[in-house]
Amino acid sequence: AQSVTQLGSHVSVSEGALVLLRCNYSSSVPPYLFWYVQYPNQGLQLLLKYTSAATLVKGINGFEAEFKKSETSFHLTKPSAHMSDAAEYFCAVSDNGNQFYFGTGTSLTVIP
Amino acid sequence: NAGVTQTPKFQVLKTGQSMTLQCAQDMNHEYMSWYRQDPGMGLRLIHYSVGAGITDQGEVPNGYNVSRSTTEDFPLRLLSAAPSQTSVYFCASSSGSLNTGELFFGEGSRLTVL
Numbered sequence: 001a002q003s004v005t006q007l008g009s010h011v012s013v014s015e016g017a018l019v020l021l022r023c024n025y026s027s028s029v030p031p032y033l034f035w036y037v038q039y040p041n042q043g044l045q046l047l048l049k050y051t052s053a054a055t056l057v058k059g060i061n062g063f064e065a066e067f068k069k070s071e072t073s074f075h076l077t078k079p080s081a082h083m084s085d086a087a088e089y090f091c092a093v094s095d096n097g098n099q100f101y102f103g104t105g106t107s108l109t110v111i112p
Numbered sequence: 113n114a115g116v117t118q119t120p121k122f123q124v125l126k127t128g129q130s131m132t133l134q135c136a137q138d139m140n141h142e143y144m145s146w147y148r149q150d151p152g153m154g155l156r157l158i159h160y161s162v163g164a165g166i167t168d169q170g171e172v173p174n175g176y177n178v179s180r181s182t183t184e185d186f187p188l189r190l191l192s193a194a195p196s197q198t199s200v201y202f203c204a205s206s207s208g209s210l211n212t213g214e215l216f217f218g219e220g221s222r223l224t225v226l
Contacts, residue, residue: 009152
């Protein structure tokens with residue numbers, strides 16, 4: 001069975017500070033990992049994905065994530081937070097492209 | 113570019129009533145799914161389909177029914193609504209290929225059961 005754990009349901013950062021959102025996965029097979037973002041009253045949209053190519057994955061809006069097999073982690077980072085980054089972020093895992101399993105989400109607040 | 117379209121966006125039901133949430137996609141995706149989103153619980157898979165005529169249960173299928181008669185449409189039926197089904201429902205589709213592997217989501221349907 002696959003699962004993802006997101007540590008920290010709420011994260012607050014100051015504008016311009018580093019954003020770090022944590023995700024650990026559990027998978028019996030090499031996983032495919034995703035980060036999605038949800039803005040208020042909208043559906044989810046893909047930020048970035050890891051599909052066994054480069055371990056450092058760059059996504060939209062300056063976000064990136066690094067796949068670390070030894071730590072079973074796929075943490076999301078952004079060097080400098082912007083007010084527009086305030087949203088809910090979800091980590092997800094899939095091993096077949098059909099069933100996706102989502103974490104419980106991390107709500108990011110950016111303080112001006 | 114329509115993508116994934118869900119209707120209705122908002123619905124209030126009384127306990128015991130039935131209704132259908134509609135989902136349509138225009139990307140010729142084989143894979144479609146329904147999730148419910150509840151505070152602190154993330155997204156949980158209700159039902160999914162890997163192609164027309166094929167459906168399967170996800171994590172929380174009880175109280176919901178689906179069918180897939182065409183590639184484009186994947187309606188979710190609540191047979192007898194209960195307050196525990198108050199939630200935000202999302203339909204999502206993908207090509208089913210991990211290399212492209214992106215789930216495309218609708219904007220959600222907010223359901224309240226009184």
